[in-house]
Amino acid sequence: MAGGAASGGSARTDTYREARHWLLLPSWVVLIFLILIPVLMMLVYSFLTKEFRGGVIWEFSLDAYDQFFFNRGLFGDEPPSIEWTYITIFWRSIWQAGAATILSLVIGFPTAYFIATRPEKVRPMWVFLITIPYWVNLLIRTVSMKFVLRDQGPLNDFLLWTGLIDSPLHIVNTNFAVQLGLFYSYLPFMVLPIYASVERYNFALSEAASDLYAGKWVTLRRILLPAVKPGVIAGCILVFVPSLGSFLAPDLLGGAKNFMIGSLIEEQFKGNAGNWPFGAAASMILLSMVLIILIVFARQQARAEKGGA
Amino acid sequence: MQVTDDRINAIDIRNAVKRYGDFTALKTISLSIRDNEFFTLLGPSGCGKTTLLRMIAGFEDVTEGEIFLFGDEIEKLPPNRRPINTVFQNYALFPMMTILDNVAFGLEMKGESKAAARKRAGEMLELVQLSQFSSRKPSQLSGGQQQRVALARALAPSPKVLLLDEPLSALDLKLRQAMRFELKELQRETGITFIFVTHDQEEALTMSDRIAVMSAGELQQLGDARDIYERPSNMFVADFIGETNLLEVEVDAVEAGRAQVHLGGGHQLSVDAVEGVGKGAKVHMSVRPERLYLSEGAEGPESLAGTVRANMFVGTDIQTLLDLDGGVQISVRSSNSERGNKRVFEPGQIAHINMEQGAARLLAD
Numbered sequence: 001m002a003g004g005a006a007s008g009g010s011a012r013t014d015t016y017r018e019a020r021h022w023l024l025l026p027s028w029v030v031l032i033f034l035i036l037i038p039v040l041m042m043l044v045y046s047f048l049t050k051e052f053r054g055g056v057i058w059e060f061s062l063d064a065y066d067q068f069f070f071n072r073g074l075f076g077d078e079p080p081s082i083e084w085t086y087i088t089i090f091w092r093s094i095w096q097a098g099a100a101t102i103l104s105l106v107i108g109f110p111t112a113y114f115i116a117t118r119p120e121k122v123r124p125m126w127v128f129l130i131t132i133p134y135w136v137n138l139l140i141r142t143v144s145m146k147f148v149l150r151d152q153g154p155l156n157d158f159l160l161w162t163g164l165i166d167s168p169l170h171i172v173n174t175n176f177a178v179q180l181g182l183f184y185s186y187l188p189f190m191v192l193p194i195y196a197s198v199e200r201y202n203f204a205l206s207e208a209a210s211d212l213y214a215g216k217w218v219t220l221r222r223i224l225l226p227a228v229k230p231g232v233i234a235g236c237i238l239v240f241v242p243s244l245g246s247f248l249a250p251d252l253l254g255g256a257k258n259f260m261i262g263s264l265i266e267e268q269f270k271g272n273a274g275n276w277p278f279g280a281a282a283s284m285i286l287l288s289m290v291l292i293i294l295i296v297f298a299r300q301q302a303r304a305e306k307g308g309a
Numbered sequence: 310m311q312v313t314d315d316r317i318n319a320i321d322i323r324n325a326v327k328r329y330g331d332f333t334a335l336k337t338i339s340l341s342i343r344d345n346e347f348f349t350l351l352g353p354s355g356c357g358k359t360t361l362l363r364m365i366a367g368f369e370d371v372t373e374g375e376i377f378l379f380g381d382e383i384e385k386l387p388p389n390r391r392p393i394n395t396v397f398q399n400y401a402l403f404p405m406m407t408i409l410d411n412v413a414f415g416l417e418m419k420g421e422s423k424a425a426a427r428k429r430a431g432e433m434l435e436l437v438q439l440s441q442f443s444s445r446k447p448s449q450l451s452g453g454q455q456q457r458v459a460l461a462r463a464l465a466p467s468p469k470v471l472l473l474d475e476p477l478s479a480l481d482l483k484l485r486q487a488m489r490f491e492l493k494e495l496q497r498e499t500g501i502t503f504i505f506v507t508h509d510q511e512e513a514l515t516m517s518d519r520i521a522v523m524s525a526g527e528l529q530q531l532g533d534a535r536d537i538y539e540r541p542s543n544m545f546v547a548d549f550i551g552e553t554n555l556l557e558v559e560v561d562a563v564e565a566g567r568a569q570v571h572l573g574g575g576h577q578l579s580v581d582a583v584e585g586v587g588k589g590a591k592v593h594m595s596v597r598p599e600r601l602y603l604s605e606g607a608e609g610p611e612s613l614a615g616t617v618r619a620n621m622f623v624g625t626d627i628q629t630l631l632d633l634d635g636g637v638q639i640s641v642r643s644s645n646s647e648r649g650n651k652r653v654f655e656p657g658q659i660a661h662i663n664m665e666q667g668a669a670r671l672l673a674d
Contacts, residue, residue, distance in 0.1 A: 207368055208401040210388040212415035212466065226405045 039287070046280035053272045064281035086264065086282070090289070093260040096175060096250070097243035100182035101190075104239045105232070107183070108190035112231075115191075116198035123199070130191055133184075142181055142248045146172055149180070149253070173255035181249030182239075189238035197231025198224075233301070241290055261286055317380050319344045319470050319502035320365060325374035325384075327360050327526075334360045336526045337374070342470075342504060343519075344379075347496045349505045351513040352523035353549065361523075362472050362506045366395050379469060389418070394463035395472040399479060400455045402447035408434065408458050409443040415466040433461040453484045460492075464499065471496075473505045477512060489515050510550050514538060522546050539597075539667075543674050547595035554596045554639050558671070560588055568671060570594065574635025576613050580669040593672045598642040600668030603629060603652070603660045611664040615639060617654045627653065631662060 046064050048056040066072075071083040115126040133141065148155050149171040156168040171177050201224065209219040225232070247262030254260070261282065268279025320342040327335040335357045342348045350358040363369040365376060367388035376384040383391050394415065402411050412433050416426035434440050437457040439450075447455055456476060463471055473492075477485045493516045496503045507513055513520050514534040522529040522537060522545075530542045541547035548555060558570040558578070568582040578594075586592050607614070615631035618638075622628075626642045633639060639662055654660045 202401065204397055204399065204401040205403060207366075207388070208395070208397060208403070209414070209418075210368075211366060211393075211395045212462070213389045213418035214414070215389055218418065223403060 042280045042283050042287075046277055046284050048277050050275045050277045054269070054274045054276060056276050061277065064275070064277035067278055068281055068285065089259055089264055090261055090285070092258070093244055093262070094289075096178050096182065096258075096260060097240050097246075099175075099179045100186070100243045101236050101240040103179055103183040104187050104190040105236060108187055108235060109194055109232070112191045112194035113198050115195050116201070117203075127192070127195065131188055134188055138185060138248060141184070142252045145181055145184060146177075146252050149177055172253060173257065175254070175258055177253040178250050178258050178260070181253040182243040182246060185246065185249055186239040186242055189242075190235040193234040193238065194228060194231040197228040201227050233297075237294065237297075240293075244290065245286060317344065318342060318377070319346065319379060320504070321375075321377035321380075322361070322365075323375045323377070325361070325364060325376060326372045327357070327364060327369065328372045334526055335364075338528055340521060340528065340531070342502060344502055345500050347493065347503045347505065347516055347518045349507060349513040349517035349520045350523060351507055351510060351520050351550075352529075353508055356523040357526040358506045358508075358523050359474060362395075362474055362504065365470070365504065366393060366472050367391050392466075392469045393472060394466060394468035395474065396456075396459045396463045396476045398474045398476065400447075400459040400476075402455055402458055402462070404447055407444050407446060408439065408450070411447065411458060412462045412465050415462060419466050430461075430465055433465045434458075436464075437461045452480055453488070456480060456488065460495070464495075464501070468501065470502045470504060473503060475507055476505075477507070478509070485512075492516060514550075522549065524549070540670060541595060541672065544593055544595075544672050547593075547670070547672055552598055552640070552642075554598060554601075555672075556594045556596065556637060556639070558592060558594045560586060560590045560592065560671075563588055570671070572613075572633070572635065573637050574633050576633065576635075576637075578611055578613075578664075578669065580671060581667060583671045583673060585673040586671050592674075594669050595672055596639075596664065596669045598628065598640045599626070599644075600665045601639070601641040602643060602663050602665075603641055603654055604663055605652070605661065607661045608663045611669075613639070613662045614659055615662055617656050617658050617660055619656055620653065629654065629660075631660065 045056055047060055047062065049059040049061040049063065051057050066080075067083070068086050069083055070080040072078050072080050111130070115123055115130070118126060147153055150156070151168040151170060151172070155171070156165075159165045160168065171180075205223050205227065206219050209223045210216075214222070245262045245265070247260065247266045250258055250260040251263050251266075265279050265282050265286070268274045268276060268282065318341040320340075322338055322340040322342075325335060325338045326333070338357075338361065350361060352358045360369060364371050364384070367383075367386060367390075371384040374384070375382055378391065378393065402408075403414065406414070409427060409430050412430035413423075413426040416429055417423060421429070431440065431443065434443050437460060439454060439457055439461070442450060442454065442458075447458065450458065456479075459476065476492075477488050480488060489512060492503070492505075505513075505516065514537075517534060519531065519533050520537050521531045524545050530537055530546045532540070537546060538550055541550065544555065547553050556572055558572055561569040561571060561577075563569075563582050563586075566582050567579050568586065569577065569579055571577050580594065604612075613633055615633045618630045618632050620627055620629050622645075623642075625645055627645055629641045629643070631639050631641065641662060
């Protein structure tokens with residue numbers, strides 16, 4: 001198309017081309033000022049020396065990364081050994097975010113499927129209903145959740161009342177509470193992309209599969225899931241990535257034992273106790289980890305597609 | 310099993326009703342489709358033909374009534390437990406699978422080993438002459454090719470009945486015409502009962518052993534192509550199938566299987582009597598334009614004089630519109646050939662319209 005227009009060589013094509021640059025300007029502004037520059041700042045800060053009351057001294061240093069990975073004793077004079085504290089926090093974060101993603105998928109997929117199979121007229125209403133809780137501030141929602149889940153909270157009251165349990169379940173300050181919190185924080189990000197793909201799905205394909213002797217489960221696994229996979233992947237990424245860096249749910253629902261990277265980074269920039277280069281380094285490590293996960297995922301995807309062809 | 314009938318019907322539909330809430334899509338249909346038959350459900354869109362097909366396939370519940378497949382009651386079985394396969398309107402080929410895997414799918418689901426299923430799928434693709442495309446994806450094929458894949462996929466598991474939901478409607482005219490013969494051939498070769506849904510009367514007339522004409526959720530007429538074309542049982546069928554002159558007549562007398570009628574302008578005619586149309590009845594009469602011919606003078610007693618209004622060249626035919634007394638209009642088709650085209654009358658000329666034996670048919674409603 002562009003080639004055809006260019007060969008026309010008229011003044012009009014030139015105008016179009018000029019207009020195109022201007023129309024792309026907002027995207028460039030967003031990309032440069034809101035993504036590229038902040039990330040570069042973060043990268044630079046991670047290689048600077050810390051100032052004790054927050055902030056940085058403009059002096060190159062690898063201390064932040066060193067502190068993250070190595071333990072040199074209390075006074076920094078012992079031979080370095082691997083520092084497990086932060087690696088453990090990272091590992092726990094991945095695990096928690098992964099569990100929250102799976103939970104969102106298990107709940108979100110049927111929800112999205114349900115909405116997409118309603119009559120066309122009522123679908124927007126269902127989508128709207130799904131988003132209603134998210135009009136409330138995340139902090140307030142997370143705090144409320146803590147109240148609902150705590151030992152004397154409505155959930156336990158209800159379970160005790162039904163006689164399903166004899167003593168209150170301890171949910172708050174467990175890994176599970178964090179997973180629940182993350183799940184609840186990001187559920188719409190799972191539901192909406194899956195809903196969009198299921199809505200576009202040609203249900204005649206399910207009928208065809210059933211016509212060709214496939215049961216419901218096989219139809220789901222071999223026909224529907226492959227067709228809506230892009231939506232499922234998008235949903236998983238949109239839940240996993242923010243969960244990984246989240247600090248509200250872990251802080252409020254997980255307690256001190258269930259510290260996640262988000263909280264670790266947050267602390268480095270809060271008040272006077274912080275360590276900006278360390279926070280920046282942790283952010284950069286988190287960023288590279290997310291990128292690596294996404295790249296591995298995309299590669300595997302491409303390979304699977306090639307293998308199928 | 311019915312002992313009295315040694316030819317069990319492929320499909321027996323007994324008093325089937327389909328309602329969606331307050332809306333009745335099908336009003337008490339009973340229909341038998343014979344084994345090894347090319348059967349067509351014909352009707353305008355919204356007549357219920359696709360609903361009926363989907364009920365046979367199992368995609369729609371039957372509100373009331375029963376459906377039997379070779380004597381076995383099936384209307385409660387899910388689609389995957391009915392040995393019936395469907396060729397879908399837009400083919401519904403699985404986009405992420407190769408052509409071979411598409412065709413092998415049904416066989417695999419029936420429990421055949423992957424190797425056996427693929428072998429048979431390969432044979433089916435040979436049958437529809439698409440072997441060289443077996444490793445392609447559906448999107449890489451043309452509409453006609455996709456259509457043949459859909460056929461191969463539906464036939465591969467050797468169904469007892471094959472359902473075809475307007476399978477030719479997405480193809481262009483030439484391909485559509487070629488596919489008619491291919492489908493008919495395939496039906497004859499496989500010996501499988503085909504139930505074909507279409508709104509295209511030409512498709513129905515050329516391919517079917519029998520046709521069920523449907524309208525507004527009701528069966529209008531059941532018969533072979535000739536029955537339906539030449540002996541339409543009511544106004545709807547006469548008007549829907551082919552082209553016809555629908556003339557208002559009044560019956561003057563009925564005697565010895567013949568009815569004396571007169572047209573609006575007073576023209577007298579003698580036609581075959583039909584049941585339910587007696588003396589004094591005001592009904593419609595259907596006369597196919599190609600069963601009429603023009604001449605300068607009257608040829609025989611059933612001849613009407615009219616003034617030529619216009620001639621239209623239709624390619625194979627020439628269609629002449631004539632005005633008769635009393636505001637009656639009649640269209641006549643004469644074949645565009647040396648033999649058929651005896652004489653072309655110019656607009657304004659008087660011509661006599663002659664009727665072939667049995668061309669006029671009285672319609673009960």
